[in-house]
Amino acid sequence: MSDPGRWRVRDPYPPPGGRARALAIVLVLAVAGGLGYALFALPLQAEGLSGAVAGRIAQSGVSHPVTAVLLNFRGYDTWLELAVLVLALVGAWSLGLPPLGPEPAPGPVLDRLTRLILPLMILVAGYLLWVGAQAPGGAFQAGAVLGAAGVLLLLDGWRLPRGLAGWPLRLLLVLGVAVFAAVGVAAIALGGVLLQYPPGAAGGLILLIEAAATLAIGVTLAALFHGSRPEDDP
């Protein structure tokens, strides 16, 4: 009565069988064995950099060590990572996918769910952004929630109004990189080095950068899901 093969997705390019598959299994097992051995060879106790972070966290402006590493001690990495997100979107746009057509009318479940859950998602994003200073959270988590909200909106058939698809959208996309750059350069002007926040103002500056990054990450993720340039939409 129930045929298990009924639910299998047909693969138009079936993988090789027999010898090629056996060879792949042997090679992958060898790689896994080597990696597993390397893990066993590591010491069971390793402090890593947690001591160095704990020693300086009081000057970082936040009390959560991961946020302190991301936004202060290794802020340069995070800055360039925001640039990677924008670059991926530039790459996707330059490949010139055909414009996204109108979505078929959403079913009542998706439509009602989106209306119900969207304000909550914005609230959760704001909470995650704020709580990142003391507990797990921060710009990336908040931005991911905002991006998911954008994906829900797109699935529900919402499209960016034409007037916002040009430079207002681009302004939001580069907001994270731009605010990070502005704060970093301002630190030089105040007598420090690049991205060395003045002590005392670090907490506020990190919140400013994270707020801008949250918006930029959310909009970039939703734009990546959209795929083509929004101004080409019919």
Place this chain on the structure above:
Amino acid sequence: MTAALWYALAGVGLFALGLYAMAVHRHLLRKILAFNVMGAGAFLVLAGLARRAPEGSADPVPHALVITGIVVTVAATALALVLMLRVREATGAAALPEDRPD
């Protein structure tokens, strides 16, 4: 055997599963999914090994690296999906030239 080591070994297992799928499957979407499983394995190794710090506090630097890595993975996956769509549009097949059945 500590919990940290178990997590890291599970990460290696995930990585190996993804590597196998990447090698065996020909459809580009399956390759992209396999690449994501490999990435998840690498993140699990990093997050697990960070737990080796004494007095129960994890090393925050690998955790920050994982967050950075997840965002880069999402961006790379989106770009890969767009590339796959373009390949299919240009050649009619969502597979690399040497993997296409003729």
